[in-house]
Amino acid sequence: MLQSYIPFLPEGAEPINNHMAIYRHDEKIEFFTASGPIYSCQESDLYGLRLAQGIIVTQTATTPAEFAKALNINRTTVYRNLNRYQQDGPAALIIDKKSNRKAYKLNATAKRQVQTLLNKGYSLKAAAKQAGITEGCIRYAIKKGTIVKKKQPDEKPEPHQKLKSASERSTEDNNCAIGIAAKREAERALASTGKIIEATPHFSAIEGVRHGGVLLALPALARVGLLEAGRKAYGVLHKGFYGLQSVLLTLSFMALLRIKTPEQLKRCNPGELGIVLGLDRAPEVKTLRKKVKEIGLRNKAGEFISFLSKRWVDQDKDVIGFAYIDGHVRPYNGSKHKLPKTHVARRRLCMPATTDFWINDAKCEPLFFVTAEANDSLLSMLEKEVIPELKKLAGKGNRVTLVFDREGWSPKSFERWFKADIDVITYRKGKYDPWPEDCFIEVESHVRGKAVKYLLGERSIKINKNFWLREVRRLCDDGHQTSIITTRQDLNCEQVARRMFFRWNQENFFRYMREEYALDHLVTNDVEPADVERLVPNPEKKEKRKLIKRFKREVEKLKKEYGDKAFQNDETRHPTMRGFNIANSGYKKKVVKLEKEIEQLKIDLKQIPDRIAVKHLLAEHEIVRLETERKMFTDG
Template identity: 35%
Template structure:
């Protein structure tokens, strides 16, 4: 579809137009028209709340709010990258914004470049995170932290390799550390091109921010009056298991939940009893739980709670939370899978791993990195230890059986001697490597890296803008899913149902006299689905949402609801 608002575009070309006005026209069968059903939820979740405070754009046809709404609509329509916009109808998407067409990919990239240059991306994201926490103070009291590796296959820089659990491989990439609530909804993420590990990121980047942002923290007087009271809880996987770290956080009155490493022998079955566990999403299950006090590393006493499965396996978790009951702790810990599900869903449907640009950024010379020489020595020691374990196991497995014949004894002695020689050689080599490793510094500054080992970081500002809008889109989709679940038989299909709505066509009917914009969704595949949509329309119409940049109130309905019973179609 070509441009129809020629005069405004000419004015914009000469810098005489701040931004194009929002102007809807009567339109039928607009592709992706159903995505307008998400606009109230997007606005409630802060899509435009702080945008003008932190960003500005030069005069032009496409204003700030149009760009933000477009990126959010793209995410919900599963257009996973900026390049994906090339394969979508620009005219239909433009009608959803009150324009004649959406910007070209090159123009959208230029707008994002302006936003990075003139905006405060991190401050904007932080403001939204604080708003989300303030809106759900109960959920904000339990924060789930985990790293997600974005694999990089490009050639712009030689990023260090890191282990990717979902691939079970070591691949080049960069790590983002996400902070979510118990339902999997994101608060913010921290990019770590040089990955110091989960605990160091929590210590340096996440905890100082949470101490300022988490609402409803107890006062100093309340903390002093109750020694078990805590500010908030951090939940993470075994990567964060560290008695020293637990003690450090407990001094700050922050409790930790994680799975136990180096689990001891199984507990007796009679220690377990049935508990009713309520998960944060409202699901209630019965679990076999047992509890003991455990001294970790001769440093800190923790509560160790174990879950007994039907197969007899015992899953052990440890926590420094001495206030909550065992059932609540188990529900909070085992809700960690909501964050894993979030990563999987965002990769599959929102493309959070997609590369947004090819730019790289230099890394500060004072940044501490792992010494390549230390890493090489450590790798050789680990390899030798594995070989030693196999040789010793083989050595112990060789035994004389039957009658002591001369040939058997000689073969036995020969095999034992060969293995003993290999074990002695490996042990000596390992001891020498350990001595070298002890003298080698584990960390060095980035400036001290050999030239062949140095690398650049992937530019992150544009991706942070787009990823934050994708967080808003995910939260909006979650809110809509919660609205329709009461009307659905299979509540697990709520998000799939919303995807069907977003991809559906709709008719747009602006009414300047009554100041309304009616969005008439085309009927779905069956009457049951249509009934769910009608209930959703009632919920959305109750919000009385005004389309940004206009005075038009959004009215939602099905196309069939406009047809009179005796009307001929």
């Protein structure tokens, strides 16, 4: 049985763990345990090294990661060789590299032709086209040294710099002393003592960086003002290795790479992701969550989103000319907290949920969103949150057209908004008489470059006392007439219909965001106090109504039984109603008693208020809503 330590080792041997050591000498590698050497091979013997990985990891207490670190190879290689050894034995580790293959594109003739063309001053692209091969084929040959590229007279020779491959970087990351890929030890030590605000990004030449393509998005992120908005809203975070810039770029790159949640960072190589951030490694899940929580506690998400929205609108004022508004319901599947319920259309259920109202521009690109206190209606959110923010973005004297569905229908509000420089385009709510078919004409429109034809008609209608609106209707193939109401008098009927039907792009936006960016994901399970004075339907009134319905059902049942008995009455035995009632005593008394109780319940029902403050139904600590700050920050 092996000891917990190795008592005798030759000078120069390096311990792999408490049970195993490696000794290199005379181009030979030996492995030692407490009992002495157990395996040896030449350093150049690749098969012997692969066999050692299978035998030693299988027969001793050495892990693949420890063995890989000792041989300075990737641990994936050790796992692969170990699996082959365990499944098919030592023979599976023999790799026959003998082959009769030879270059069939860049053969000797093509190689001489390309070299001649390059010597004449041809570019790589021109030489490849002349020789009938790809440019990449020539570049590979130049890299191998089989073709020499002619240098231009003014071209200075570049110093040779050997770049580390992905495999070498992985091995180096695994061998870091203070954690995987944590190479900038000095800066991390300074950060732990609060000596630096955050680590400065450093970029250098590196070969084959995974996820490197996201760096192409940096100019776009700078253009939309992401970092500027973050600095303006949050300033700087607490001193540490990862600061505000690192967090913002990490979340942005996660979105571009479809890493939907912080937990999914565990599947990514932290060193490779750190390279694109300009750091030694990406932050761990707990570190990222800690930083996002710190940002959330500052309650500046509204300012952050407002700054971004203003930046986008200032770049092109026309995008806010039409604003599409719709609500997105985020279901809550937990049972720990009691949240307000609302209807979740895609599930066809009424369940606890939170409603966000998204405002998209004329191209259906998101501008900003607001979260309802307790699943408030679209109309109330338009009045309280959306219209004030849109007027601030549009500027004084500029009109904005709101496009929304029937949930926001309110002719009185339309008249009030019209006087405040707000126009509307929406579907007409309620029943309306159909128009004759000769009122419609065929109109051609273009949607995303495709020609479409509509059968449209329009009229002016007066809804309020002195307020006129335009009604545009589309006649569908099945005869249904879709009515659209608008206060815009300057648009033709084709533009009104196209703008209204364009609203479906917002539904596509919600679906895309759910599937690609986990829009419904809970960033945190934390809650915050909600408005204790919020009015909710009175449950006592609901119970009274249920009781009245139950009593009415009992009365109907008694009357039915009484009528059936009267119909089946044998007149020879009970020729008069008095005799029939004596034989069937109790029915009338029960009916009269129940009807009196129903009348009393109706009187009591009128005295009960329709809505009461939620504080009368729940304890104050139970009146909560899901925290909004972190969700607004990550979604914004």
